Amino acid sequence: MVFSERISLAVLLFASMVMLATSLLVLVAVVRRVQGRKFFHFLDQLRQLVSPRLHLMLQEGLSYEDGLKALQQLAASFPLRALESVLLESELASRQIATLRRLCEDLGLVKVWQDQLQLGMARLPGWTGWIERFKPLRFVSRVRAARNLGLIEHQSSWPLLVRALDDPDPEVQWAATRSLGAIREPASFAALARRLESQVLSTTEGATGCSARATRSSMTRFPLRCAAALASMLDHKDTAVRLEASEVVRVMLDRAAGASPRRPQFTVGGGDFPPELAEKFLTGLSFDSNPDVRARTASVLGFVAGWRAEAVLARLLSDEVWFVRLHAVRALAQPRFQFLASRVARLLTDSYWRVREAATQTLLAQGGAGVSELMQHFFGESAPEERRCNGDARTPGLPDLYSREQIAEQMHRSGLLHLLAGRYEEWARRNGSTAISQLARAGRGAFLLATLDDARHAPFMKGHGEIAPHRDEECPVCVALPRPVRQADPEKSG
Amino acid sequence: MEVWRHLVHYGLGAFNLVIISYFLLGNGVYSVLMGLSLVRVWIGSRTRPFQTAEALRDAQAALPVTIIVPAWNEQNTVVESVRAILETDYPSLQVMVVNDGSSDGTLERLRAAFSLEPVRLIYRAQLRTRQVEGFYRTPQFPNLLVASKAHGGKADALNAGINLCRTPYFCTLDADSVLEPDALLRLMQSIVRSPTDTVASGGIVRILNGCGVRAGRVTRVALPSKRIERFQVVEYLRTFLLGRTGWDLLGATMILSGAFAVFHRATVAEAGGFSGDTVTEDLELITRLRRWAVENQRRVRMSFTPDPVCWTECPSSARMLGRQRRRWQMGLCQTLWKNRDMMLNRRYGALGLIAFPFHAYVEALGAVIESLGYALVPLALVFRVTPLALYLPFMFLGLTYAGFLTTGAIVLEELSYRRYPSFREFATLLKCAMLENLGYRQLVVFYRLQGVVQFLMGFSRWERVVHVGAGGIDDR
Numbered sequence: 019m020v021f022s023e024r025i026s027l028a029v030l031l032f033a034s035m036v037m038l039a040t041s042l043l044v045l046v047a048v049v050r051r052v053q054g055r056k057f058f059h060f061l062d063q064l065r066q067l068v069s070p071r072l073h074l075m076l077q078e079g080l081s082y083e084d085g086l087k088a089l090q091q092l093a094a095s096f097p098l099r100a101l102e103s104v105l106l107e108s109e110l111a112s113r114q115i116a117t118l119r120r121l122c123e124d125l126g127l128v129k130v131w132q133d134q135l136q137l138g139m140a141r142l143p144g145w146t147g148w149i150e151r152f153k154p155l156r157f158v159s160r161v162r163a164a165r166n167l168g169l170i171e172h173q174s175s176w177p178l179l180v181r182a183l184d185d186p187d188p189e190v191q192w193a194a195t196r197s198l199g200a201i202r203e204p205a206s207f208a209a210l211a212r213r214l215e216s217q218v219l220s221t222t223e224g225a226t227g228c229s230a231r232a233t234r235s236s237m238t239r240f241p242l243r244c245a246a247a248l249a250s251m252l253d254h255k256d257t258a259v260r261l262e263a264s265e266v267v268r269v270m271l272d273r274a275a276g277a278s279p280r281r282p283q284f285t286v287g288g289g290d291f292p293p294e295l296a297e298k299f300l301t302g303l304s305f306d307s308n309p310d311v312r313a314r315t316a317s318v319l320g321f322v323a324g325w326r327a328e329a330v331l332a333r334l335l336s337d338e339v340w341f342v343r344l345h346a347v348r349a350l351a352q353p354r355f356q357f358l359a360s361r362v363a364r365l366l367t368d369s370y371w372r373v374r375e376a377a378t379q380t381l382l383a384q385g386g387a388g389v390s391e392l393m394q395h396f397f398g399e400s401a402p403e404e405r406r407c408n409g410d411a412r413t414p415g416l417p418d419l420y421s422r423e424q425i426a427e428q429m430h431r432s433g434l435l436h437l438l439a440g441r442y443e444e445w446a447r448r449n450g451s452t453a454i455s456q457l458a459r460a461g462r463g464a465f466l467l468a469t470l471d472d473a474r475h476a477p478f479m480k481g482h483g484e485i486a487p488h489r490d491e492e493c494p495v496c497v498a499l500p501r502p503v504r505q506a507d508p509e510k511s512g
Numbered sequence: 513m514e515v516w517r518h519l520v521h522y523g524l525g526a527f528n529l530v531i532i533s534y535f536l537l538g539n540g541v542y543s544v545l546m547g548l549s550l551v552r553v554w555i556g557s558r559t560r561p562f563q564t565a566e567a568l569r570d571a572q573a574a575l576p577v578t579i580i581v582p583a584w585n586e587q588n589t590v591v592e593s594v595r596a597i598l599e600t601d602y603p604s605l606q607v608m609v610v611n612d613g614s615s616d617g618t619l620e621r622l623r624a625a626f627s628l629e630p631v632r633l634i635y636r637a638q639l640r641t642r643q644v645e646g647f648y649r650t651p652q653f654p655n656l657l658v659a660s661k662a663h664g665g666k667a668d669a670l671n672a673g674i675n676l677c678r679t680p681y682f683c684t685l686d687a688d689s690v691l692e693p694d695a696l697l698r699l700m701q702s703i704v705r706s707p708t709d710t711v712a713s714g715g716i717v718r719i720l721n722g723c724g725v726r727a728g729r730v731t732r733v734a735l736p737s738k739r740i741e742r743f744q745v746v747e748y749l750r751t752f753l754l755g756r757t758g759w760d761l762l763g764a765t766m767i768l769s770g771a772f773a774v775f776h777r778a779t780v781a782e783a784g785g786f787s788g789d790t791v792t793e794d795l796e797l798i799t800r801l802r803r804w805a806v807e808n809q810r811r812v813r814m815s816f817t818p819d820p821v822c823w824t825e826c827p828s829s830a831r832m833l834g835r836q837r838r839r840w841q842m843g844l845c846q847t848l849w850k851n852r853d854m855m856l857n858r859r860y861g862a863l864g865l866i867a868f869p870f871h872a873y874v875e876a877l878g879a880v881i882e883s884l885g886y887a888l889v890p891l892a893l894v895f896r897v898t899p900l901a902l903y904l905p906f907m908f909l910g911l912t913y914a915g916f917l918t919t920g921a922i923v924l925e926e927l928s929y930r931r932y933p934s935f936r937e938f939a940t941l942l943k944c945a946m947l948e949n950l951g952y953r954q955l956v957v958f959y960r961l962q963g964v965v966q967f968l969m970g971f972s973r974w975e976r977v978v979h980v981g982a983g984g985i986d987d988r
Contacts, residue, residue, distance in 0.1 A: 025902060026905045029909050030908070033912045033913075036916050037912050040919050043923045044942060046927075047922075047926040047927065051930075051935065051938070158558045158559065161559060228705070371634075371636070427632060
């Protein structure tokens with residue numbers, strides 16, 4: 019055979035194989051489609067049988083024993099996986115989860131899941147072990163098991179889930195992490211803390227496995243008293259570990275504050291927050307060499323009652339790093355810190371615009387004395403060019419970088435300008451025409467003119483003559499940033 | 513005369529080798545990508561049922577995100593799009609629409625629909641942009657901000673959005689795209705769960721043509737009726753499910769669709785933001801982020817996730833298709849040329865050693881090679897450089913292998929997401945996979961060749977693709 023003929027034959031043969039492979043792919047897809055259709059049809063049938071009974075049981079319209087008996091009869095006829103899908107597909111209220119949990123235990127599902135999780139992690143001897151290890155997608159059953167145990171908040175499975183944190187598959191680790199956060203068994207918090215520490219340290223050396231963020235997220239769902247387990251992490255020599263631990267504490271406090279009925283005045287002290295932890299934040303961590311840690315410390319201390327926390331926060335307001343000052347000033351955004359309003363007001367001329375913005379927001383949130391300080395600063399007599407921002411060693415004495423405009427913007431956003439418009443007469447008596455001209459110079463001319471349309475604000479008509487000369491263009495909108503100062507931005511890590 | 517004959521003979525012979533190498537390299541790499549993608553998509557489909565919205569919506573894990581929507585002359589679609597975006601299922605979401613100097617009623621329609629009021633904001637231009645003229649907010653949607661600026665192009669509008677963005681991440685979204693409610697949750701999940709800093713992450717873009725749309729949401733998924741649109745459906749499946757998934761597994765992601773992608777704000781700003789010197793700013797940014805990471809010795813990740821879906825309209829006529837493909841090709845060539853030092857450069861890892869040469873030879877030069885092939889191979893037959901008995905099997909192999917790859921993508925879709933539920937649609941997709949290379953591919957190659965020529969001639973104008981409307985069929 020001539021060489022070219024051989025080539026032609028080889029090419030034709032290869033093309034035929036390609037066509038065969040294509041046909042096989044199509045066949046696989048068709049078979050999958052048919053199987054899938056059958057399974058979903060089957061699932062629908064099961065759902066029609068199970069869902070009404072389950073619904074009645076959860077609504078307490080059917081006795082538990084009768085419901086269980088009926089479901090046990092069905093469980094004998096249907097595959098476990100289908101039953102599991104139907105039982106766990108609805109989102110339930112927390113009181114209903116207890117019923118579902120008991121049901122899963124009595125139907126034997128919990129035992130199956132625990133065995134799947136245990137078996138998957140077991141190292142079976144001999145050829146069986148090797149075959150099991152390389153069976154494709156075996157991890158899926160472990161993921162499902164870990165997830166299901168968390169969905170029903172099965173408390174006594176927590177040791178198994180802690181072991182699953184070391185599963186070779188990251189999906190299983192993730193599912194176990196989430197489930198531990200759902201179960202919130204205090205005894206498991208320490209294991210998560212150890213896990214977080216190792217994840218943080220491995221990230222600095224080389225990243226693998228489930229992310230630290232997922233672990234952190236799970237830990238923050240635990241009760242506040244569990245945070246005592248973070249004491250050793252807060253003393254760790256590695257900055258990243260201290261940072262993660264302080265971030266967990268901060269978020270836990272934030273969650274607790276959010277759930278508390280006395281949210282604006284929420285504080286911790288005494289038994290609900292470990293005193294040794296509070297001591298660490300008050301002493302060592304507030305002097306930490308890493309500004310990120312100091313920033314988190316400020317946020318934590320915002321929830322700690324007592325004069326010591328207030329003193330540390332006041333000190334952190336003068337920190338050399340801008341985002342530490344930012345977090346410190348944000349932590350003071352509660353009415354109980356009104357006595358520090360004058361200290362906060364100094365940050366209205368901070369060298370960094372975000373600190374100035376946060377100071378304005380804090381004074382507004384404090385109310386009372388805070389708003390008074392804000393108004394005093396804004397409507398003060400001294401001309402803008404005489405006011406200089408606080409600087410640090412590198413950027414001393416910057417001009418008032420749109421501090422006034424920034425305050426006006428925050429006042430506008432918070433609705434305070436509307437409030438002022440309604441109480442204009444009072445302000446006019448105290449500040450005279452200064453208020454109108456200051457607001458107009460700060461770029462609020464358009465707002466003021468629009469306010470004149472509202473009959474409730476008729477007193478503003480008296481000041482109309484002062485607004486007109488001030489066009490908003492006098493307040494430049496665009497600010498070209500100065501040379502970027504390379505400081506780490508805590509927002510980078512999210 | 514004899515000399516010329518010899519020259520033509522050897523020239524055609526040499527070109528035959530080029531064609532063969534192009535075929536082997538292109539299809540070889542795609543075959544590897546298909547194998548990798550098959551495993552990943554299939555495994556992903558098995559774990560997807562566990563990744564419920566509730567699991568993804570954990571507020572402490574959800575990083576705040578701003579969706580930046582650049583809008584230029586989108587008066588017909590922008591209001592519905594923004595309404596739908598505001599209903600995106602994500603706990604900490606900000607929405608920013610940047611009106612890029614529209615000459616139609618885009619801004620007016622937004623103001624009327626959302627009762628927007630002008631506000632004064634201090635605009636800090638970390639990235640240089642055209643002048644920003646105004647800002648608008650509404651108490652009804654406190655997380656919505658509309659900025660209006662002088663026309664400067666999509667890159668400029670995005671940079672203005674970045675300047676205004678206060679969240680650690682931002683998501684670029686085209687004004688005429690339709691996002692699935694949980695798409696952002698799923699896209700951010702890959703960032704939240706990654707142990708490495710992810711600075712960019714993209715989702716899959718699917719064809720909206722033929723689908724039912726109501727109130728900015730896809731209510732019914734169906735194939736389009738026009739053949740040219742159907743061919744684009746299979747093309748997108750091959751590109752996204754096969755190509756980008758595979759490249760992501762190799763750590764060589766070079767393209768993320770700007771229609772739907774999430775970026776880390778500080779990193780993008782530090783790298784200089786979107787650049788207006790190419791017509792495909794998304795591709796150029798990804799390449800520049802890779803360069804930035806190497807130069808700053810930062811270990812970062814850029815990922816593609818086939819799970820979160822954004823629906824967008826594809827061109828429904830050959831003319832509009834031509835505009836789109838010329839722009840893409842020109843943008844690719846511009847970006848490759850601009851970053852030509854990355855070619856086979858070990859510093860850039862898999863991107864420099866594999867993805868970049870592949871895109872340069874197969875995707876960029878490929879248009880030239882294929883076009884020349886359609887012209888020269890018949891000549892080779894005439895001059896008997898290639899015997900017919902050899903040519904026909906190669907042609908047959910080329911057609912069958914192309915069909916195999918596209919079928920692989922359709923089967924991947926079938927095994928995983930199965931967005932086209934009916935068997936008839938599945939059969940239609942398979943038919944398109946076979947017929948794609950009998951006319952449609954040649955048309956696209958022609959447009960791509962035009963794009964290469966435009967690049968060589970220094971064109972930089974963006975050819976606007978006009979869509980028929982908001983999605984396909986209105987399901988009212």
